[in-house]
Amino acid sequence: MSKIDLNNISHTYNPNDPEPTYALNPFSMTWENGKRYAILGPSGCGKTTMLNIVSGLVRPSAGSILFDDKDVTDLKTEDRNIAQVFQFPVIYNTMTVFENLAFPLLCRDFEKDKINERVNSVAETLNLQSFLKSPARKLTADQKQLISLGRGLVREDVAAVLMDEPLTVIDPDLKFRLRRKLKEINEEFKTTLVYVTHDQNEAMTFADNIIVMSEGEVVQAGTPKELFERPNTTFVGYFIGSPAMNLFETEASSNDCVKINGTIIKTNTNLSKLKDKKIKLGIRSEFIDIAEDQKDNLLSVEVEKVEDLGNYKLLTAKMGNLKIKSKINRETVVPTSDVKLHIPAEKCCVYENNKLI
């Protein structure tokens, strides 16, 4: 278990081109010992490259990596003492489940007793005890992925366990249990876990800290609450949350107000320097509610449709050519035609050039 520092890391797969395209733009970051991190972003945004750089499978084009303040940039993968679990199960077909789980320990010359103890402990955690003597190739895809996961967790002294969308092939119920199990392992053994995913729910429920990436860029890193309530960019607002954040093209009408289709909406942001500039107002559908006793910050909208999604209703309304989505209580009675929606000033995010002000 180590603190991992990534200093000015960047990477390109075509360094000899006169104008190389970067899979990963320069960024710096510290992963604290014993915490859970999720790297979240759409496919092809550089998540796996980042993970491979940390594990040493890819050498970064620039920058350095430190494990507990020791530079490991030029250290080979096998000498880094890191574990990595890939998206699809990777097992050693010719070995039994026990041999698969014991392999990382055997490679590092652990004592036989210690190997038995660790393999049994991991097998118990992952419910693999009854398969220990079976040939690994005969197991189902999700059991095989458990073996991959087990090989990642079997070493106690590992610097970090890197997981690249490890639960893709696992069915939803087991996925939920495994995520919880991983959290328990992290809490008990203080193993640093880094979890790559494109599923925001997975990231939100798993991690202490989420790193959101887009097109090779780290766009925001923070707690799930920070990402949800104060997205740094419109991309994060759009990517995190379901439905995506409501974003309205607007302009500043005073020091702290914007005008949406002629209606003045107050925000808590100082907009004095942004008068007459194109800006965007962002607000989560969770924070918009049907106005009952509020008097300010109201938008008069026309109800387009109301969908009952089980534990909440999703109201879609329009105001001129603007579409607004609001998550409301199941019990709330929604008028069928016109309705007033309340936009709380403290929850408004204002963006200039898609960046939060």
Place this chain on the structure above:
Amino acid sequence: MGKLYKFLKYFFITFWAVFVVAPFLWALTTSFKDFNSVNGGATYIPWVDFEPKLEGWRVLIKSPANGGVDIIEPYFNSLFVTCTASLISIVLGTLSAYALSRFTFKAGFVKNNDITFFFISQRIMPPIVLSIPFFLFLGAINLLDSLIGLIIVYIVLLMPIAVWIMVDFFNKVPREIDETALIDGCNPYQAFFKVVLPNSIPGLIVAGMFCIIFGWIDFFFAFILTFTEVQLLPVKIVALNSSITPWWSLSASALVSVAPLIIVAFIVERYLSKGNLSGAIK
């Protein structure tokens, strides 16, 4: 419909079995015939149509002084040359194939695919093209008419087959297997020997089988590059022929020469079945 399908299925299976087995049965019965039984019209069943004789088989082990051809030494020569050349080809071919599959080579316009094609191209040109260079080469190093010389030539001929099969096989083995082994603490050599190679056994067996077949059946180079000191089985069998074709001893030698290949086929049969080969790595 179901019954008709079943009938047709068994009919064709039986037909195919007869088609495959009949030549072997014919050779087997012929090997126990003598001149009269072969030339006096078609005979089929031993002891009924003709009296079985061991003359065809005796010729194979009798020394030339006693009117035989003695194929025992050529037989073991062939076994030794084929097995040694196949083994070396598989070892070298597998290492080359792994390198071609996993690492990027670039020398000017030559890249990995061109190198792989270079290996395969050795099998594209007609053998006759290679005969003079081989003859001169072996002559220059004093290995004409020797087992070692033949082994060298066969390695040149068999290694492309091994490379060709194994490159394709390694390309289908996910790189994540190697990467996982590195992460688990192996160095690249250990990753290859402990993880990738055991996972590639079906590919190795197929490549080995092809090498053995192509090595065992070669007549052309064995005929051109050996004279009196060393003889291989195919050349010796041809030497059996005379003005009166000895069908009985030719049949016996055909059966003896095909026997190792049948044994190899039986051993590797389970690896050749679709399931074992395609399910090697998922």
